[in-house]
Amino acid sequence: MNTLDLELLRSLVAIVSHDSFAAAAVQLGRTQSAVTQQMQRLEEQIGHPLFEKRGRQKRLTEHGERLLVYAHHMLAVNDEALRHLKQGRLEGTLRIGAPHDVADTMLPPLLMEVVRSSPMVQLDVHVGRSPFLMESLKRGEIDMAISNRLDAELDSVVLRTSPTVWLCGSTYVHDPARPLPMIMADGPSIFRRLAQEALDAAGVAWMTRYTSSSLIGIRAALRAGLGVTARGVEQLDSEMRVLGAAEGLPPLPPLVYRLYVRSRVVNPLTRQVFDRIRSRFH
Secondary structure, eight states: OOOOOHHHHHHHHHHHHHTOHHHHHHHHTSOHHHHHHHHHHHHHHHTSOOEEEETTEEEEOHHHHHHHHHHHHHHHHHHHHHHHHOSSOOOEEEEEEEEGGGTTTTHHHHHHHHHHHOTTEEEEEEEEOHHHHHHHHHTTSSSEEEESSOOTTSEEEEEEEEOEEEEEETTOOOOTTSOEEEEEESSSOHHHHHHHHHHHHHTOOEEEEEEESSHHHHHHHHHTTOOEEEEEGGGOOTTEEEEOGGGTOOOOOOEEEEEEEOSSOOOHHHHHHHHHHHHHHO
């Protein structure tokens, strides 16, 4: 009898959770084509299609819905077994910070890794803007932080290199004859800087159409079709699309996301958890 592959089931759960093959691929650290091939293998294994097209989106078939229920159960049992069989328990509170951009993508697998290796650790999660999180880390207000900023003074481990793309809403109408209407974060923002530098270097005329202090506000403006923003590919979903060379927009550099640990760590729990995470991602 065939045995269901847990990694394929994990990918299925990620696709449904993010409502997108592309977003699931980012979370899993795979290409979109690799995730598609995984679903094809899973369909071959159960002998039924898992997805069907409904309009512009793919939705689970009846067999896909039934398999999803089993997938959740099987993954839960697997993860629980690993947690209880791990040796060397650590206890205490760990304060982890993550920027809004990756709180839904990079933060969950990181938290899962912490809980799997140290099930007794209590987690205190802080979600905010990257520059402010790094300031909190240096002040000792949090123990670790995910950030796309480079700080050679702090110990870190690379979690992922993420493409930066030009995003707009599905209703946005691009007019190359007019200055590009930009949606930007106010205050310090690496995405704002990258966008301005790339557009100015390419000689593309642009104007600030909308600013917001939060990612929620930026996404609202995108969905309203007000303009374009430079963001990590993690923000791509079924209501967004990517612009590029065809629309006359220059390429954007990728960003490296690192997990930083605060210096002068007093609590041995912080260093031990960080070292375990570093060994996992190296």
